[in-house]
Amino acid sequence: SVQLEMKALWDEFNQLGTEMIVTKAGRRMFPTFQVKIFGMDPMADYMLLMDFVPVDDKRYRQVTNTQPVPRYAFHSSSWLVAGKADPATPGRVHYHPDSPAKGAQWMKQIVSFDKLKLTNNLLDDNGHIILNSMHRYQPRFHVVYVDPRKDSEKYAEENFKTFVFEETRFTAVTAYQNHRITQLKIASNPFAKGFRDCDPEDWPRNHRPGALPLMSAFARSRNPVSSPAHQ
Amino acid sequence: SVQLEMKALWDEFNQLGTEMIVTKAGRRMFPTFQVKIFGMDPMADYMLLMDFVPVDDKRYRQVTNTQPVPRYAFHSSSWLVAGKADPATPGRVHYHPDSPAKGAQWMKQIVSFDKLKLTNNLLDDNGHIILNSMHRYQPRFHVVYVDPRKDSEKYAEENFKTFVFEETRFTAVTAYQNHRITQLKIASNPFAKGFRDCDPEDWPRNHRPGALPLMSAFARSRNPVSSPAHQ
DNA sequence: TTCTTGTCACCTAGGTGTTAATAT
DNA sequence: ATATTAACACCTAGGTGACAAGAA
Numbered sequence: 437s438v439q440l441e442m443k444a445l446w447d448e449f450n451q452l453g454t455e456m457i458v459t460k461a462g463r464r465m466f467p468t469f470q471v472k473i474f475g476m477d478p479m480a481d482y483m484l485l486m487d488f489v490p491v492d493d494k495r496y497r498q499v500t501n502t503q504p505v506p507r508y509a510f511h512s513s514s515w516l517v518a519g520k521a522d523p524a525t526p527g528r529v530h531y532h533p534d535s536p537a538k539g540a541q542w543m544k545q546i547v548s549f550d551k552l553k554l555t556n557n558l559l560d561d562n563g564h565i566i567l568n569s570m571h572r573y574q575p576r577f578h579v580v581y582v583d584p585r586k587d588s589e590k591y592a593e594e595n596f597k598t599f600v601f602e603e604t605r606f607t608a609v610t611a612y613q614n615h616r617i618t619q620l621k622i623a624s625n626p627f628a629k630g631f632r633d634c635d636p637e638d639w640p641r642n643h644r645p646g647a648l649p650l651m652s653a654f655a656r657s658r659n660p661v662s663s664p665a666h667q
Numbered sequence: 668s669v670q671l672e673m674k675a676l677w678d679e680f681n682q683l684g685t686e687m688i689v690t691k692a693g694r695r696m697f698p699t700f701q702v703k704i705f706g707m708d709p710m711a712d713y714m715l716l717m718d719f720v721p722v723d724d725k726r727y728r729q730v731t732n733t734q735p736v737p738r739y740a741f742h743s744s745s746w747l748v749a750g751k752a753d754p755a756t757p758g759r760v761h762y763h764p765d766s767p768a769k770g771a772q773w774m775k776q777i778v779s780f781d782k783l784k785l786t787n788n789l790l791d792d793n794g795h796i797i798l799n800s801m802h803r804y805q806p807r808f809h810v811v812y813v814d815p816r817k818d819s820e821k822y823a824e825e826n827f828k829t830f831v832f833e834e835t836r837f838t839a840v841t842a843y844q845n846h847r848i849t850q851l852k853i854a855s856n857p858f859a860k861g862f863r864d865c866d867p868e869d870w871p872r873n874h875r876p877g878a879l880p881l882m883s884a885f886a887r888s889r890n891p892v893s894s895p896a897h898q
Numbered sequence: 899t900t901c902t903t904g905t906c907a908c909c910t911a912g913g914t915g916t917t918a919a920t921a922t
Numbered sequence: 923a924t925a926t927t928a929a930c931a932c933c934t935a936g937g938t939g940a941c942a943a944g945a946a
Contacts, residue, residue, distance in 0.1 A: 457915090460927075464913070498924080556926085569925075610926050611915095618915070627913040630932035688939090691903075695937070729900080787902085800901080841902050842939090849939070858937040861908035902945070909938070914931100921926065 438577065438599045441470040441546055445624060446603045453515065454606035455617045462553030462564040466625045469575055469604060470548040476539030481582035484532040484542065486549055488565055491572040491605055493520055498613040515607070528565050529578075536582050556610065567608040575604045669808065669830045672701040672777055676855060677834045684746065685837035686848045693784030693795040697856045700806055700835060701779040707770030712813035715763040715773065717780055719796055722803040722836055726750045729844040746838070753799045760809075761796055767813050787841065798839040806835045 440446065445467050446454075457463045469486065476482060494517045530552045534541070555564040567573060580596040582588075588595070612618045622628045671677065676698050677685075688694045700717065707713060728749030761783045765772070786795040798804060811827040813819075819826070843849040853859045 466914090622915070625914065627934060628915060628932095629934080631915055697938090853939070856938065858910060859908090859939060860910080862939055900946085903943085905942090906940085907938100908940105910936085912934085914933070916930080916932105918929090919927085922924085 437474045438579075439472045439474075440601045440604070441472060442467050443603065446601070449617065449620060450603040450605065452616050452620065453614055454604075455609045455612055455614060456554055456606045457612070458554045458556040458567055458569055458608045458610060460555060460557045460560075462555045462560070462562060464550060464553055465606075466621060468548055468550045469552070469577070470546050470550075471577060471599075472546055473543050473579070476543055476579075477581075478538060478540035478543070480539050481536045481584075482539055482542060483535040483580040483582060484547060485529050485535070485578050485580065486532075486552060486565075487527055487529045487576050487578070488567060488573040489527065489576060491574050494572070495520060495568075496570045496572065496607060515613070528563070530563075530565055554608065556608070569608050569610050572605060572607050574600060574602070575606075576600050668705045669810075670703040670705075671832045671835070672703060673698050674834065677832070680848065680851060681834040681836065683847050683851065684845055685835075686840045686843055686845060687785055687837045688843070689785045689787040689798055689800055689839045689841060691786060691788045691791075693786045693791070693793060695781060695784055696837075697852060699779055699781045700783070700808070701777050701781075702808060702830075703777055704774050704810070707774055707810075708812075709769060709771035709774070711770050712767045712815075713770055713773060714766040714811040714813060715778060716760050716766070716809050716811065717763075717783060717796075718758050718760045718807050718809070719798060719804040720758065720807060722805050724751055725803070726753065726799075727801045727803065727838060746844075749801070753802070759794070759796050761794075785839065787839070800839050800841050803836060803838050805831060805833070806837075807831050 449467065456465055497516050530549065532547065532549060533551055534547075553562075553564040554567055555562075556567060556569050557564075558566060560566055577599045578596055579599070583591055583595050585591070607613075612621075622631045680698065687696055725748045728747050761780065763778065763780060764782055765778075784793075784795040785798055786793075787798060787800050788795075789797060791797055808830045809827055810830070814822050814826050816822070838844075843852075853862045
């Protein structure tokens with residue numbers, strides 16, 4: 437079985453509609469997809485990998501709310517379906533760089549896919565995951581048992597297991613569309629600290645009950661709670 | 668067979684008497700020990716590791732030349748034997764973090780031991796290599812074939828091979844003793860660029876034949892030449 | 899006197915969103 | 923209009939030798 441790490445943070449993003457930047461050179465995901473694994477055979481070899489499947493066959497489009505809104509308005513924009521999805525290229529997979537490794541090694545610490553990068557460059561030759569901007573994707577996590585038997589191909593079907601966490605769904609974008617997503621990224625990603633206007637360490641102490649809860653996930657995620665995988 | 672990378676740079680350091688800093692927290696080696704490997708079974712698993720053996724049973728001592736020397740003197744100090752070596756602690760080994768891996772993976776690119784760190788802390792619990800300051804050491808590189816047979820222990824003797832490059836010998840120190848070593852480190856280690864007083868990129872062009880050859884190894888090492896292993 | 903330790907400025911290396919310019 | 927790109931300032935993370943202070 438598998439537990440998603442930083443579930444509280446993923447939930448907060450998912451509630452707003454998670455967006456992930458794609459660039460030509462490749463961009464990491466934030467939050468990073470990381471899991472805790474249980475129940476492997478400690479002595480057996482496993483390959484760990486991820487892929488990304490379209491959530492639907494729609495292409496999205498950002499529509500700006502042009503009506504006058506109060507300052508600090510919450511819903512200045514939203515997603516609209518803009519047509520049928522672009523034809524999917526044969527989806528790439530990302531093997532965790534430690535693969536293959538023994539079950540004992542995978543289980544003894546959190547497995548982090550922080551080397552995984554997303555790109556919109558169809559001609560990418562860095563092995564990055566290729567996605568279409570303005571499309572929605574569902575990350576999937578696969579565990580493959582390395583079968584020592586000679587005719588292991590025959591058992592391929594029973595030698596892997598797939599885990600899907602719906603809270604990790606996201607829209608691929610080349611620039612953030614929802615400003616609240618931007619703010620949550622800035623508040624929770626250490627590499628974006630330069631864009632913060634207050635010290636996040638002070639937030640839990642200074643937090644007023646009525647304030648915008650942009651930082652709540654970050655505060656909570658310091659003691660991450662995991663969730664069981666869907667299927 | 669194994670080829671040492673950056674051999675020209677190692678030679679230049681070795682000619683001056685290589686020194687490596689050891690610290691409580693652990694310090695990387697420079698030059699980094701890296702090799703190119705040939706002749707493995709592409710499909711077989713191998714473990715790669717390093718250890719460090721005392722070159723002799725001597726403790727060293729730096730003696731300062733107190734006689735008046737001309738400016739820019741070349742030999743202001745030297746090493747003297749200072750007594751018998753301190754009792755050796757059971758030597759640690761450093762497994763290359765990618766171990767175990769297939770021969771094909773080890774051979775397809777340079778294997779770099781840049782995660783290896785040296786410490787003088789006898790109580791170190793970070794898994795770093797523990798060395799005595801003011802003692803000389805010979806790095807050794809070991810290739811271990813992971814024998815798939817059940818009684819593999821019986822074949823341990825024939826399942827590993829050791830490679831020794833004498834030009835990688837060094838003296839462990841807590842502070843540099845030979846100023847020319849310091850200068851060569853500053854000239855060739857990118858992380859010490861802050862202490863340079865000229866642009867190393869310009870050196871090959873501006874190099875006057877009569878000038879001090881401090882940068883020559885760095886200039887040459889841009890097209891690294893390898894050397895065969897001793898044994 | 900000699901050796902060791904801890905702090906520091908200054909780097910490498912690379913992950914952020916911003917912004918202005920460009921493409922569609 | 924909307925979407926994409928490239929350069930950029932500002933971070934994280936961590937590897938340098940210098941230096942002053944301390945230890946042996």
